[in-house]
Amino acid sequence: QTVVTQEPSFSVSPGGTVTLTCGLSSGSVSTRYYPTWYQQTPGQAPRTLIYNTNTRSSGVPDRFSGSILENKAALTITGAQADDESDYYCVVHMGNGIWVFGGGTKLTVL
């Protein structure tokens, strides 16, 4: 079974820019996988940031953006803030109505 890969951890300085990626153990992520990005803080349900590769969810600041970069889905945070320190998950459509989450990236802002 194909595994969805994410960086386990990442750090960014306040005000800096960071790009998190979402790839496949076999193959490339494209828009046909409809990658979606979530932010999760401890004890809370995940919150949608980006869906269908690059559509920002309602109320999400425009410093969050999604794209396809070098065969992976990418989430870029521009001008990182302290409250961006969270876990970030991608989910992709693997066909036949099956969705698979990545393992998540723990983002530290320091």
Place this chain on the structure above:
Amino acid sequence: QVQLQESGPGLVKPSQTLSLTCTVSGGSISSGGYYWSWIRQPAGKGLEWIGRIYTSGSNYNPSLKSRVTISVDTSKNQFSLKVSSVTAADTAVYYCARSVTGAAGNFDYWGQGTLVTVSS
């Protein structure tokens, strides 16, 4: 405003069947154009999509398919999850969530989550 609320036993014995229900308010579960999913998260670990149900069918995570059933009760505006032959590995917070046709990976409404522990 759509709201989802999980309910069910918080403790299940190994080899038994885990059963949870998600009650939907603020919208009809029988309305077309929506998917109703179950997602789980073991403590300190990542999210795992379990499966979904919609007006014309259902889909399941292949790794769980043999043990999972998702059903809907439109009269109660609820959908349910059953996981059979549970082990400690099924201990997790279980979430129900909604997504929309055309943005099926966008789980836009979630329940608060319910912790299910598998232990004797």
